[in-house]
Amino acid sequence: MENSLIYMDHSATTPMREEVLEVMLPFFRERYGNPSSLHAPGRAVRAAVEEAREKTALALGADPGEIFFTSGGTESNNIALRGVAKRRGTKGHIITSSIEHHAILDVCRDMEKQGYSVTFLPVDNQGRVNPADVEKAITADTFIISIMFANNEIGTIQPIAEIGAIAKSRGVLFHCDAVQAIGQLPVDVRELNLDLLSLSAHKFNGPKGVGALYKKKKTPLSPLYNGGGQEGKLRPGTENVPAIVGLGRAIELAASELPSKADRLTKLRERLIEGLLVIDDVLINGHRELRLPNNVNASFKYIEGESILLGLDLQGVAVSSGSACSSGSLDPSHVLSAIGLDHATSHGSIRFSLGLGNSESEVDQVIEIIKPVVERLRKMSPTYHS
Numbered sequence: 001m002e003n004s005l006i007y008m009d010h011s012a013t014t015p016m017r018e019e020v021l022e023v024m025l026p027f028f029r030e031r032y033g034n035p036s037s038l039h040a041p042g043r044a045v046r047a048a049v050e051e052a053r054e055k056t057a058l059a060l061g062a063d064p065g066e067i068f069f070t071s072g073g074t075e076s077n078n079i080a081l082r083g084v085a086k087r088r089g090t091k092g093h094i095i096t097s098s099i100e101h102h103a104i105l106d107v108c109r110d111m112e113k114q115g116y117s118v119t120f121l122p123v124d125n126q127g128r129v130n131p132a133d134v135e136k137a138i139t140a141d142t143f144i145i146s147i148m149f150a151n152n153e154i155g156t157i158q159p160i161a162e163i164g165a166i167a168k169s170r171g172v173l174f175h176c177d178a179v180q181a182i183g184q185l186p187v188d189v190r191e192l193n194l195d196l197l198s199l200s201a202h203k204f205n206g207p208k209g210v211g212a213l214y215k216k217k218k219t220p221l222s223p224l225y226n227g228g229g230q231e232g233k234l235r236p237g238t239e240n241v242p243a244i245v246g247l248g249r250a251i252e253l254a255a256s257e258l259p260s261k262a263d264r265l266t267k268l269r270e271r272l273i274e275g276l277l278v279i280d281d282v283l284i285n286g287h288r289e290l291r292l293p294n295n296v297n298a299s300f301k302y303i304e305g306e307s308i309l310l311g312l313d314l315q316g317v318a319v320s321s322g323s324a325c326s327s328g329s330l331d332p333s334h335v336l337s338a339i340g341l342d343h344a345t346s347h348g349s350i351r352f353s354l355g356l357g358n359s360e361s362e363v364d365q366v367i368e369i370i371k372p373v374v375e376r377l378r379k380m381s382p383t384y385h386s
């Protein structure tokens with residue numbers, strides 16, 4: 001990476017840590033055995049996979065037997081929702097929110113086409129789901145509730161413990177897409193009454209293409225694939241051993257550094273918000289306190305987020321407009337629409353997501369760099385009158 005790059009797009013992906021790469025390398029070289037093989041090189045690799053499973057379980061307050069490695073957050077979400085539905089057999093009702101990641105929303109929409117019914121709960125103007133709405137939405141047919149831990153665009157944290165308690169008392173399974181929370185917020189699957197949880201290594205300085213599904217013991221779920229029976233038959237296929245080992249190290253580091261990292265990022269976040277609010281006609285989206293330590297989502301009135309992004313990119317600052325997955329489309333972000341932003345304001349939004357490498361000085365530089373970018377764009381904006 002260039003020295004001058006200021007990377008503030010950690011919700012899209014994070015750089016992998018050197019300590020993580022280091023533990024992965026032997027598994028690309030001499031430790032190439034198949035963990036299912038019974039010979040010594042196979043057994044040694046099996047031990048490394050199981051060690052990663054233990055580290056993952058420890059970070060979540062789960063048992064190792066409840067952790068299943070997958071290819072990432074998207075696959076974990078698909079296995080959770082579709083796997084539970086498959087096992088159930090009969091069609092039924094799903095409750096989710098209107099601001100989930102596409103890896104939940106589009107699964108639910110696809111399942112609707114197959115005959116399932118889905119309630120997409122609204123959120124308030126700060127992006128919070130009301131637990132009372134969850135309770136009211138439960139019917140005799142409801143078999144799963146899926147609510148994300150924290151939103152990837154606006155950072156808002158959901159009342160997961162409250163929803164978990166409701167799900168438990170009503171006998172409905174509860175899945176949580178915790179991809180953005182791991183490494184930023186404490187997550188304990190028992191305290192939260194979670195039956196299923198998805199995580200992804202590349203969002204906490206681990207490798208891409210690997211994640212995990214936590215499945216509480218005895219949670220009824222049928223695998224989507226058939227094959228060699230790996231990962232307790234839940235996700236067969238020869239394990240991506242280097243990536244799994246990397247995930248284990250990354251989540252171990254993330255868990256041990258969590259309080260100090262969250263504290264540091266929160267301070268940077270507040271500094272960035274303060275600096276941005278000096279500019280006229282800027283709104284901060286999402287909840288003011290109940291938000292990811294690393295997230296700042298801001299709307300710059302009268303101009304396009306995409307133009308700001310490109311202006312910043314020219315100066316070596318990497319941010320995101322809308323969500324990375326939906327950029328390229330002209331539709332406003334479904335999350336910003338759900339919190340009540342009009343199209344114009346939504347299109348003027350930028351997400352800054354902070355991470356390990358960011359410093360106070362970078363935050364200050366970004367504030368200084370963005371001011372003239374916004375000013376120049378507003379001068380050209382037909383809707384802006386200073």
Ligand SMILES: *Cc1c(COP(=O)(O)O)cnc(C)c1O
Pocket residue numbers: 011012071072073074075101103148150151152177178179180200201203209210211
């Ligand atoms: C990134 C992300 C995903 C997708 O994870 P992948 O590992 O990239 O498939 C799912 N949900 C949320 C909230 C995310 O931020």
